[in-house]
Amino acid sequence: MRKALLLATCGVALAVSGCKYVGDDPNGSGSNVENTEYPEQVFWGDTHLHTDVSVDAYGFGNRLDQETALRFARGEEVTATKGAKAKLSRPLDFLVISDHSDAMGATKAIKEAPRIALLGDEFLLRWHDMLNESDEAALQVTAELIDGAANGTLPESVTGPEAQTERTKELWEAHGEIVDEYNEPGKFTAFMGYEYTPMPGGDNLHRVVMFRDGADKATTVLPYSSQGFAGNPEKLWEHMAAYEKDTGGKMLAMPHNSNVSNGRMFEMQKYDGSPIDKAYAETRAKYEPVVEVTQIKGDSEAHPFLSPNDEFAAFGDAGWDKCNLSCTGGDTKPEQYAGSYAREALKRGLELMQTVGANPFKFGMIGSTDSHTSLATADEDNFFGKHSQNELNREDRAMQPQNLGTRRGRFGWHYLSSGYAAAWATSNSREAIFDAFQRREVYATTGPRMTVRFFGGFDFAEGDTENLVSTGYEKGVPMGGDLSGGDGEAPKFLISAMMDPESASLDRVQIVKGWVDASGKSQEEIYNVSWADAENRNIGADGKLAPVPNTVNLTKGEWDNATGAPELVTLWQDPDFDASQNAFYYVRVLEIPTPTWPVYDALKFGLTLPDDVIKVQQERAYTSPIWYTPKA
C-alpha cells in the first residue's frame, strides 16, 4: 500500500526542484538530538491536517497524499490539487496528519469497493449522478456524507468499525511508515495521529488524537472510530488507557470546533447525561490536556454573548455561531453557547473543581488549520482554503456558499486563515514536543508566529523582566502550570510578546482572568497589561483601552507597523486577588489591524467584496492558562 501512496505524489515530487528544506542548519546532523535544559525555543506546527485519506477531503477533490503534506509542511513547493503552486513562507517544525478514523480511506480501498457503494437507497443513486456531474455536485455529495454522519443515516457498511478494520489497518500502517521516514529529530517532527470524528445530531465532538510514539508502538492499535458508541468520548479514553498500559506509549486527544457543538463539547454532564464525577474529571483532564481553539472553521476562544465586556470576543465567530456543524440541530440557542467556547469551559472547570473536586476542563490552548487540502496554510496572503474546492486559484471562493452539510448561510469568507500551534520544547523531537503539549506549555495563534512567554509566581520583582525567561523558570511556573500557596499575596506574572517579523506589530497584551466567586459562580475579567504607544493611549472611564489606529490600505493590502510595538514586556500583579478563590489566568496578544484573506483575493482577481465580508481583523495569540488553587 505504501507504494500506492507514494505513487500519488510522484508527479509532485518530480516537479519539486531547487528546494532547500534540509541542510540549512550547518550544525544540524544525525538523529541524536540534544535537549536544552529548559525550553529555549518555540516550535511551530499544525496538529490538524487532512489528506486524501480522509473520506471527506477526498470527496472535496483532494488528491494530495500524506507524503506531499509532509513535504509541504517542511517547506517544499508542491502543486495543489487544483493546480496552483503552493509553498509556505516559512517551514513548520512539526506536523500531525490527522485523517478521519471514521470511514478512514472509505473511498480509497479497492477491496472494500462494493461495500462502499452501500449507502442506503435514499441518496445512493443521486450520489452517482452528482459525482459524475460536476465539482459542485461532488461537493454536495460530501456535504451529504457529513450530514448523513451527523444524522446517523449512513449505513453500517460505511461507518462500522469492523467493516473498516482491514482498509484502516493498511492505511494506518502506511501512515506509520511515511511518518517515521519524514520524522527527523532536530529538524522536523512528524507525529502519528488521526481524528476521532463523532457528531451526534450534528454536534461536533471531534478530537485530534496524537501519539508520542512511532509506528512500532502506534500500529499495534488501529485509529479508534466513533461509530460503535455514537461518540461517547469516555470510550476513546478507555481505548487510550488500554494502549498506554499495553505498550508503555503515550497518547493525547485534542477537542476542536467546540464552536459548532451546540454546547456539547464542554457540557456540565457526561455524554450519557449523568453528572460529572471526580473520576470522569480526572480522566478527561489527563487525556485531553490541550484544546484546539482556533482553526479555519472559526475561533472558539470566546463569544460576545458570554463575554459582553470583551470588545474582541467576536473574532472568528461570524457564521459559525448560527448552528452546529451540519446545522441539523436547529439554530444554536444562546444558552448553548456556554458549552461551546473555551473561556467559558475554563470557568466551568473551576466550578466543577469546587463541586466534584477535580477539573475536567483544565486544558491548554493551541491553534491548527484543519485544512482538508493536505496543505497546512494559515497565512492570510497564502491561504489555500478549507478544502480543494476553495483553493487559492478559485476566484469567487470568498463568496461561495459553504453549505458543508448545512442548508443555510455559511460562506467562503467565514473561513479563517487560522491557526498554528506553538510549543515551548527542549528540542524539536516527538518526545519533547509531545511532553510540552502534555504539560500545556503551548499556545495558539491565528496564523502569525509571535513569540509569547508567560510565567506566574509569587516572588517576581520589578527587575525580573530583564532576564525574563531564566527568572520565569527559576522563580515561577510557565504557561500551563499550577500555582498554589503564596501566603495570601496576589500572584505576579512575567509576560513578553514579540511580533512575528514577517507579520504585523502588536497592539496590546491582555490577561484574561477567570475565578469562582463566593456563591460558587464563575466570573471573568480582562486586564490590558501592556500596549503600544503607551504615552498616548490610555484606559478610559469604561475600563477600555483606546483602540489602536487602523492603518490598513485595502487597495494595496498594506498596513503601517509603526502604530504597533515590536515587543511588549511587563510584570503584572493581579489587583483583585482573593486567595480563597480558584482562578486561572491566560494571555491574549493582539496584533494591529491587518487585512483578511478575502482582501488579498480581491486584489489578485480584481473583485469587489460585498459590505458584510470582514476585511480587517486583529490576529492574535492565546496562551495556555496558569491556574491558581487555594492551599488545602
Add this chain to the structure above:
Amino acid sequence: MAETSWLKRLLKEPLVHFLGGALLVFAFFWATGTNRDPTDYTINIDRSDIERLQANWTQNFRRPPSAEELNGLVDQEITEEIYYREALRLGLDRGDPVIRRRLFTKMRFLGNQEVNDPTNAELQKWMEGNPGKYALSSAYDLQQVYLGQIGAMAETDIAAAAEQLNNGSAKPANLSEPISLPLALKAAGTQAIARQFGERFVQALAPLKTGKWVGPIPSGFGQHLVKVDKRIPGKPAALEDVRQAVTNDWRAAQTADQEKKSLDNLRSQYEIRVAGRE
C-alpha cells in the same frame, strides 16, 4: 501450428504476466472481501468470523468483548453482509466513479515493484545529481544593534551611531533599544537568522562587507546596525547529514519512474483517438 505460436508468444509477453497477476490479485481481494457467496441467501457467521470480531475488539480495548458486546458485533456484521449482497444484486458497484477511481489506484499499485533500500552509492549519486537541493546554506558570525522601528531614528543619528561603534567609543549593548534579540550570533545559518529576524534581514546581509558596523539594515522589527564578523560560505552536504531526505527523494523518484514505465507499457497496447487531436 500458427495458433500455438501465437499463444506461446502471448504467454511470453510480460504484459500478459502482469495482467494475469493483476487478475489474480484482484480475484483474491474480491474473494476475501467476504468469504461468502454474494448470490446466496444464507448467511453463516462461522467460528473464524467471530474470532475476527473478537480480535478486532480486543485490539481496540485490550480486553475481549462481553457476551452482550459480542452479540452487537455479530448483528452489525449480519446487517453489513445483507446490505453488501443486496447492493451487488442491484449492481450498485458498477458505474461508480469512486470505485472506478479505486481501480485506477490499484492498477497503479500493481504496476510497481517494491523499491529496494538504496545503497550508499546510489544515494551518493542521487545527492550529487541534485547539488542545489542538499547544499548547506551559508552562515554568519555577526553582531547587531536594534535601532527601533523604521523612522524612529534620524539617518544622521544612525550614521553617528555606526561611527561610534566602529571607532570603539560606544558598546553595542548601550546603543541597542530593548528587544529580546541576541546582540551576537555565532555560525548562524540563514534559515535560523530568518526565523529570528525575518527574511528581509537575511537578504540584506549578503552584500555586506565584513568587519565593519553598517546600517540601517531592515528587519521585521525595524532597523539595525550590523557588523558581519565572518561569512561562512555554503557547501555541499555530506550524505550523513541529509541521508533521510535523500532517501525519501530517491525513493519517490524510483516509484515515479516505475509508474511511468508501467503506464507506457500499457498505453502502447492501445490505439487512442481523441477528437481534434492529431
